[in-house]
Amino acid sequence: MLQELVRSNRDGVWPRLLANAFAPVFYLNAFDFVVSNPPWVNWESLSQDYRDQTKPLWSEYGLFTLAGHAARLGGGKKDISMLMTYVAAERYLKPEGTLAFLITQTVFQTAGAGEGFRGFRTHKRHLGVRAVEDLASFNPFDDAANWTAIVVL
Numbered sequence: 001m002l003q004e005l006v007r008s009n010r011d012g013v014w015p016r017l018l019a020n021a022f023a024p025v026f027y028l029n030a031f032d033f034v035v036s037n038p039p040w041v042n043w044e045s046l047s048q049d050y051r052d053q054t055k056p057l058w059s060e061y062g063l064f065t066l067a068g069h070a071a072r073l074g075g076g077k078k079d080i081s082m083l084m085t086y087v088a089a090e091r092y093l094k095p096e097g098t099l100a101f102l103i104t105q106t107v108f109q110t111a112g113a114g115e116g117f118r119g120f121r122t123h124k125r126h127l128g129v130r131a132v133e134d135l136a137s138f139n140p141f142d143d144a145a146n147w148t149a150i151v152v153l
Helices: 003-006 012-028 048-060 068-072 080-092
Strands: 033-037 093-104 131-134 148-152
Touching: 033 080, 048 080, 080 093
Parallel strands: 033 093
Antiparallel strands: 093 148, 131 148
16 A cells, blocks of 8 residues: 555655554564554644545545535544554454554544444454543543543454
8 A cells, every 4th residue: 555655646744654663564464463552633633635645545444424514624523543543453453353552532422523433344344342441531641631542443
């Protein structure tokens, strides 16, 4: 996928970060366990260019569920961690493997924006939810106002 982005001149900041972080993974098979803290960046904070470039992926993974005006605006409080979770599960996780991500809790709480994510189904597999742990009272990040959760799929 990253090679396709490079060839089509669509290799923005996140694909480069992924390529560097996961470079060894591209040469390995799927894993029994995938554990990560994906980036938390809401749709509104992404550059228009990046939104345009990644919108097909959001649609491919069923993360755009709204219609009309809301869909044109990107569907509310979507977060790139939603997309990263689905991509990682589909590309790096064995069929019976476990994925655990530190993720923003808003993906479980926002009415329209998180609906596609909460289906826990990519276009290739169903993700069973093993646990969702609320870390909001724990506040793992001193300087952040985000509500944190651990999702285990």
